[in-house]
Amino acid sequence: MNGKDxxxxxxxxxxxxxxxxxxxxxAFFSGKANAIPAFARKYKTSCVLCHAPFPRLTAMGEAFRxxxxxxxxxxxxxxxxxxxxxxxxxxxxxxxxxxxxxTIPGLPPLAVRIIGDANYHPFGHxxxxxxxxxxxxxTILSAxxxxxxxxxxxxxxxEKEDDSYSTNPKAWLMWQNLFSGLVGEHHFNLKAGNVGxxxxxxxxxxxxxxxxxxxxxxxxxxxFDNEPGFQVxxxxxxxxxxxxxxxxxxxxxxxxxxxxxxxxxxxLGYDGSGGKSEAGGVGTTPSGxxxxxxVLFGGFIxxxxxxxxxxxxxxxxxxxxxxxxxxxxxxxxIHGSNDQTKENxxxxxxxxxxxxxxxxxxxxxxxxLSVTNVGNKDQARFIVGSAMLLRANIRANVEARIYTKNExxxxxxxxxxxxxxxxxRLDWAF
Amino acid sequence: MEAxxxxxxxxxxxxxxxxxxxxxxxVVQTPSVSxxxxxxxxxxxxxxxxxxxYPALVYIDYVxxxxxxxxxxxxxxxxxxxxxxxxxxILKGATVDFTNxxxxxxxxxxxxxxxxxxxxxxxxxxxxKTETFNHLGEVPLLCSVHPEMSAxxxxxxxxxxxxxxxDGNFEIKNVPPGKYQLKTWDEKLKASSQPVTVAPGKxxxxxxxGMTKR
Numbered sequence: 001m002n003g004k005d006x007x008x009x010x011x012x013x014x015x016x017x018x019x020x021x022x023x024x025x026x027a028f029f030s031g032k033a034n035a036i037p038a039f040a041r042k043y044k045t046s047c048v049l050c051h052a053p054f055p056r057l058t059a060m061g062e063a064f065r066x067x068x069x070x071x072x073x074x075x076x077x078x079x080x081x082x083x084x085x086x087x088x089x090x091x092x093x094x095x096x097x098x099x100x101x102x103t104i105p106g107l108p109p110l111a112v113r114i115i116g117d118a119n120y121h122p123f124g125h126x127x128x129x130x131x132x133x134x135x136x137x138x139t140i141l142s143a144x145x146x147x148x149x150x151x152x153x154x155x156x157x158x159e160k161e162d163d164s165y166s167t168n169p170k171a172w173l174m175w176q177n178l179f180s181g182l183v184g185e186h187h188f189n190l191k192a193g194n195v196g197x198x199x200x201x202x203x204x205x206x207x208x209x210x211x212x213x214x215x216x217x218x219x220x221x222x223x224f225d226n227e228p229g230f231q232v233x234x235x236x237x238x239x240x241x242x243x244x245x246x247x248x249x250x251x252x253x254x255x256x257x258x259x260x261x262x263x264x265x266x267x268l269g270y271d272g273s274g275g276k277s278e279a280g281g282v283g284t285t286p287s288g289x290x291x292x293x294x295v296l297f298g299g300f301i302x303x304x305x306x307x308x309x310x311x312x313x314x315x316x317x318x319x320x321x322x323x324x325x326x327x328x329x330x331x332x333x334i335h336g337s338n339d340q341t342k343e344n345x346x347x348x349x350x351x352x353x354x355x356x357x358x359x360x361x362x363x364x365x366x367x368x369l370s371v372t373n374v375g376n377k378d379q380a381r382f383i384v385g386s387a388m389l390l391r392a393n394i395r396a397n398v399e400a401r402i403y404t405k406n407e408x409x410x411x412x413x414x415x416x417x418x419x420x421x422x423x424x425r426l427d428w429a430f
Numbered sequence: 431m432e433a434x435x436x437x438x439x440x441x442x443x444x445x446x447x448x449x450x451x452x453x454x455x456x457v458v459q460t461p462s463v464s465x466x467x468x469x470x471x472x473x474x475x476x477x478x479x480x481x482x483x484y485p486a487l488v489y490i491d492y493v494x495x496x497x498x499x500x501x502x503x504x505x506x507x508x509x510x511x512x513x514x515x516x517x518x519x520i521l522k523g524a525t526v527d528f529t530n531x532x533x534x535x536x537x538x539x540x541x542x543x544x545x546x547x548x549x550x551x552x553x554x555x556x557x558x559k560t561e562t563f564n565h566l567g568e569v570p571l572l573c574s575v576h577p578e579m580s581a582x583x584x585x586x587x588x589x590x591x592x593x594x595x596x597d598g599n600f601e602i603k604n605v606p607p608g609k610y611q612l613k614t615w616d617e618k619l620k621a622s623s624q625p626v627t628v629a630p631g632k633x634x635x636x637x638x639x640g641m642t643k644r
Contacts (some may be wrong), residue, residue, distance in 0.1 A: 277552050
């Protein structure tokens, strides 16, 4: 009876917390990622093995991604949809007199993701206060592995911009475990294609790993995106790194360079080793799939020799995340400087989310951007809302974006509240 | 000499008659005892398209007598992120071995409302945990790490049960003669029950019809 009462209380508290947070801010005042349901089919497993909630990766999802979309340690025993052989295993002994054997997925690992938004601007000078964007994004995804040491990713997304849809196809191929005899397994992987998606930017607060509707301010204000190039990366139990060279301007032979590194203490290792254990017992309930008690630190550096509008720039930043039971706390800081405009940008933020239930995750983020040498660019805002899994592959978000400082808008003759927004999102994939 | 032979013959004849008289009831009784020990068979079908994918367990609700659990523990494995077997019928009082035969961590717990609510925690490769089931009924098994994993322990009073095949057929052998309630359990279908009479050495045929979804 007590347990039932407790559960009901949590339901009420969680519901009230999620709804009231949004409504409260109404009184005063969109994200990109990948969830690939083709893997759910391949392993006949739930989305939540790798996502909590999708598209945010769990520790196992992170290990799966780093391992080239294979479950760490013994992928073969979990595959329920057998791949097609491109040569028997014994052909390895015939090499170089034969093509190195591999496999391709049994069925094309295709998945579809659709995002629809409804937005409302409660304050300011907006003339069009509400808008429906269904679909806001439509993406066809594919990813998988070719045998032990090759992995691939590809997506074609259509995103609504005003009244038309733009597309930006992305793809990469990764050769894993190069020189493993010398440097160790997983320590040296080479990726070619649209790289940086999971590497450029802060390791523990990656935009594509967030389930908020609104992108991180550091992503939209500091020009981070996928770019064609090459990346070398690797990982161990507690660490991972990546270095890359990419091209931002096809008319210029100069390239951009970046590097990133991350550490993880506790929880499931990047290589899938370790992980949680619990005693269990009478009257206890098992912890949620999302739990991964751990502390993570990360940093990155990016040097653009080409830059946007021929204005080369540098970016450097670091972040930290603490996962403890049902709560996650994170903070990050990024400094950006542009060579030509002498613009210096400093962005810091803090965020938290809490699993009230496996399907209800309220969140709160504060972001602050201050710019020196160039006026009227400072911003500060709250993002508050809740992600709700209607099913493992259907997510709804209710989110409020509230500016406490918005100099660009005010400088243009508007009010800071012009950009305040209440947003509702439906995101589903299959 | 002749007299002693006559006496000996008479004594032998007398013994034979006595032996015949006393062994007569035994000779008459013998066939009925062996028939009682020779149980009957319940054979039949669960008529539902669901049983092809979700086999039904057909069992006798209650049989007189005590049926101690086996000395060797029944085994439930987690392998390839699947519980094996999917349905594990056991006798009341049995202790089940739960083994993690995967390379990833697993959990086993049963939700509230099950006959034996329990939680074995989260444990890694090669670990074996045990749970004893002292209450009759259904115990759904779940893994908190892998929500798609599902299995059932069905705790029974007696060992007279069978799982249906792809066509819904079942056969329960060596059932002590008597009158019983024959029941079905299926993860997708509502429980069903019907009386059955088992005669020694005979096969009783039953059919479960009109099964409805839970």
